[in-house]
Amino acid sequence: MKFVVDANILFALAKFSSVASLLTAKHDLKLFAPDFALVELYKYKDELEKKSDIGKFKDIIESLKKRVVFVDNNEYKAFLKKALSLISDPKDAAYIAIALKFSLPIWSNDEHFKHSKVEAYTTEELIKLLS
Numbered sequence: 001m002k003f004v005v006d007a008n009i010l011f012a013l014a015k016f017s018s019v020a021s022l023l024t025a026k027h028d029l030k031l032f033a034p035d036f037a038l039v040e041l042y043k044y045k046d047e048l049e050k051k052s053d054i055g056k057f058k059d060i061i062e063s064l065k066k067r068v069v070f071v072d073n074n075e076y077k078a079f080l081k082k083a084l085s086l087i088s089d090p091k092d093a094a095y096i097a098i099a100l101k102f103s104l105p106i107w108s109n110d111e112h113f114k115h116s117k118v119e120a121y122t123t124e125e126l127i128k129l130l131s
Helices: 007-013 019-027 036-044 043-050 058-067 073-086 090-103 111-115 124-130
Strands: 003-004 032-033 068-071
Touching: 003 007, 003 090, 007 036, 007 058, 019 124, 032 090, 036 043, 036 058, 058 068, 068 073, 068 111, 073 090, 073 111, 090 111, 111 124
Parallel strands: 003 032, 032 068
Antiparallel strands: none
């Protein structure tokens, strides 16, 4: 299955022992995120290194790039206007735009994605769906 993942799921994937990583590995999930999410991760570099069981930040990013397709803004910008009308937080519009572009559901634990009219799953719901 394929999903758009938000930054919080990316943070979880920075730890091999997380539920997110285990789900991804067990079910061979294909994941997508906007490329600016890498910049977001960099803002929390020190925290990620402390919490991760992968290693240094460079190793964390390389691991994520093997499991997540980071989508360039040019690929989804045509969907941003519609995405902005579907979500209350404009910072999350890129996730909605990617979901619209590729007709994918979103995997996020942020409740506001549930109100976006785009199919969205929390980690708990995803576990049930994949069981």
